[in-house]
Amino acid sequence: MEREPLLSEEAKEQRGSGQEKEQNRYKQLLKRFQQIQPILLTLMILAIIGLSVFLVNEKMNVQRLQSSNSDFRKQIQALQVHDNLVIEKMQRIYRENENFQLRYGPIPARGGNADYPMKPKTVYLTFDDGPSEITPAILDVLAQHNVKATFFVTGNETPFGKEMYRRIVKEGHAIGNHTFSHKYGLIYASGDRFMDEVKRLDGLIAQETGVHTDILRFPGGSNFNGTLGIDFMRQLSRRCIDEGYDYFDWNVDSKDSEKPVQSKETITSSVKEQVSNKNTAVILFHDLSAKKTTVEALPEIIEHLKSQGFTFEVLRKGAYSVKFI
Missing domain, CATH: 1.20.5 (Single alpha-helices involved in coiled-coils or other helix-helix interfaces)
Structure with a gap:
């Protein structure tokens, strides 16, 4: 203890x-x-x-x-x-130099609305002189094949003509100026007379479609050698550019205007032959009542162009341009 x-x-x-x-x-x-x-x-x-x-x-x-x-x-x-x-x-x-393009071929023209660089294998279907009674058939073929084209039209103040202007624009095609009357002796009498014809048609197109077109094609082409000569056309082409227009010639001729009624086979073979060595083709057709074989040739031509890898575009200011002068 x-x-x-x-x-x-x-x-x-x-x-x-x-x-x-x-x-x-x-x-x-x-x-x-x-x-x-x-x-x-x-x-x-x-x-x-x-x-x-x-x-x-x-x-x-x-x-x-x-x-x-x-x-x-x-x-x-x-x-x-x-x-x-x-x-x-x-x-x-x-x-x-009017011989330069014949020797070296067309060149591209690029602008604000154009693609950069240029697309390969592009085709522009163009129809001059309409509206006519075959215009609806042309538009029907284009719609069936889902392609667009450019129509260089003349003046037609009838209800039918105005409806065709509207239909062209409504269906997504380009509409261009081919002068109001298309009468060579009248439109090529002077530069002022030509511009009066252009402005008159511009007003009609704008009134019916709301489109103020800035593209044109000279009747007969920019190298038309009339009574005033080729120098007059050079001056006129410069004036058109100065007044805000772009003009377009062609590098493929369907030959549908070589006679009143050209054969379907000639039109088809002409286009096929001429596009064979081109990456970009501006094809000239005519929209006139007698050109029913042009309408008949269109489906085969379109299918051939598609098989060759071409894409279809419409002409617009600054697009690929073929100019004779």
Whole structure:
């Protein structure tokens, strides 16, 4: 019974010794943390600096890329401007030398509405002189084959003529100016007379369709050599361009105008032969009451062009252009 207090004191001493060891261990850990604290702070500062440098570099890289892309776009625009200037010079050469195009073939003309670069294997079906009684049949064939064409029309103030203007536009075709009267002696009497004819037809088309057309085709072609001569046509073609029009000739002749009624076989074979070596074809047809064989030839011609990989487009200002002068 007398030894129990001694054992209790021993336990107290052991307990006190344990607490002292824990305190010493904590002090040692605190001392070590205090020793490495500057190192940890330094590492944190370095990490923050590194991250900041990385973010700054990334921002600079993005800015450099944006600047590079802007410079690249400017270079592309400069090349396009240079390309258009070259084409304009070529067009002047074509207008000034009537034999140039016959020798070297047509050149492209690009503008704000045109694709860049030019599409390969493109065909433009064009119909002159309408509206006529075969215009509905032509439009029906085009609709059946889901292709579009360009109609260079003349003046027709009858209810039927006005309806044909509207139908041409409504069905997605292009409508162009072929002068109001198409009478050579009248329209080519002077430059002013020609422009009066063009403006009169423009007014009629706009009134019926809401379209203010800016494309035209000279009756007989831009190289028509009438009583005033080829120099007159050169001056007239420049005037048309100055007044906001683009004019179009052709590089494939269907030969449907070589006689009043051309055979379907001649029309078909003429087109097939002439498009065989072309990537871009502007085909001349005529929309006149007597040209029923032109309508008959159209389905076979369209199917042949599709089989040869051609896509069908309509002429518009700045599109692919064939100009005789």
